[in-house]
Amino acid sequence: MIGIYLSGTGNTKHCVEKLVSLLDESSTCVPLEYPQIIHVIEKQDIIVLGYPTQFSNAPFMVRDFIKKNGSLWKGKKVFCVSTMGLFSGDGTGCTARILKKYGAEILGGLQIKMPDSVCDSKLLKKGLEENRQIVKNADKRMEEVAERIGWGDYPRDGLSFFAHLKGLLGQRLWFYRKTMGYTDKLKISDACIGCGLCSKECPMENIRMNDRRAVPGNRCTMCYRCISLCPQKAITLLGDRVTEQCRYEKYK
Numbered sequence: 001m002i003g004i005y006l007s008g009t010g011n012t013k014h015c016v017e018k019l020v021s022l023l024d025e026s027s028t029c030v031p032l033e034y035p036q037i038i039h040v041i042e043k044q045d046i047i048v049l050g051y052p053t054q055f056s057n058a059p060f061m062v063r064d065f066i067k068k069n070g071s072l073w074k075g076k077k078v079f080c081v082s083t084m085g086l087f088s089g090d091g092t093g094c095t096a097r098i099l100k101k102y103g104a105e106i107l108g109g110l111q112i113k114m115p116d117s118v119c120d121s122k123l124l125k126k127g128l129e130e131n132r133q134i135v136k137n138a139d140k141r142m143e144e145v146a147e148r149i150g151w152g153d154y155p156r157d158g159l160s161f162f163a164h165l166k167g168l169l170g171q172r173l174w175f176y177r178k179t180m181g182y183t184d185k186l187k188i189s190d191a192c193i194g195c196g197l198c199s200k201e202c203p204m205e206n207i208r209m210n211d212r213r214a215v216p217g218n219r220c221t222m223c224y225r226c227i228s229l230c231p232q233k234a235i236t237l238l239g240d241r242v243t244e245q246c247r248y249e250k251y252k
């Protein structure tokens with residue numbers, strides 16, 4: 001078994017690592033941007049795939065990765081995990097349907113509530129204590145789920161036809177343009193001091209350094225990692241001001 005994930009602010013990384021360690025403590029987890037990821041997946045039969053829900057869809061990078069490596073999935077057993085701030089509908093179904101087309105067997109799905117990661121919007125923001133409680137609840141749920149899986153009973157969050165309709169009509173259709181590709185809308189203000197952290201951490205290599213200034217490209221997958229880490233709060237995407245830098249580490 002292997003856990004693979006995309007994680008912007010650390011929520012999904014935590015959930016995949018925790019679940020995989022509960023299911024098989026000898027298994028490891030790697031991020032999707034890991035250079036040898038294809039080689040790692042090729043060697044495994046069972047894969048736990050995790051990502052944050054974005055507008056009731058999977059991040060474009062995740063869908064792109066699955067499609068670009070279509071031959072990788074034949075015969076693999078995949079358990080899909082999507083983390084969310086509030087509502088996901090069929091967050092897991094969004095990748096499960098594509099994986100199935102490429103011959104994967106879907107073992108099940110888990111949609112799990114975590115703190116909201118959109119650092120430049122006040123919407124859905126909770127206090128520190130409430131976020132800590134959300135993380136505790138998520139941990140408890142994963143413990144229960146791991147026990148169930150041990151008996152061969154996989155949860156199927158987000159995989160039903162009804163969930164598909166909920167995700168599609170609840171959000172995805174209305175925000176389809178936001179998730180149909182990579183975005184060029186990342187903004188970096190004059191507050192940038194050229195530390196290079198965003199450029200080093202971006203899973204898409206979408207930020208380059210030029211003359212001690214960070215310059216965004218047009219392949220952002222909206223993970224919010226750079227926005228949550230910038231020491232100057234100089235980076236924004238959906239909003240115009242960083243209100244809170246959300247990071248899993250603050251809530252554990």
Ligand SMILES: Cc1cc2nc3c(=O)[nH]c(=O)nc-3n(C[C@H](O)[C@H](O)[C@H](O)COP(=O)(O)O)c2cc1C
Binds near residue numbers: 012116
């Ligand atoms: C661009 C964007 C869109 C999001 N859309 C949703 C959404 O539709 N529903 C939801 O419940 N959470 C949404 N979220 C919140 C994240 O899914 C959630 O906080 C997730 O746990 C972040 O995981 P990460 O830290 O691994 O990136 C969104 C976050 C981002 C950055």
Ligand code: SF4
Binds near residue numbers: 188192197233
């Ligand atoms: S992390 Fe912030 S300050 Fe550092 S280079 Fe990037 S934008 Fe500039």
Ligand code: SF4
Binds near residue numbers: 008204207219222
């Ligand atoms: S530019 Fe920032 S938000 Fe976009 S993919 Fe890179 S780290 Fe994520």
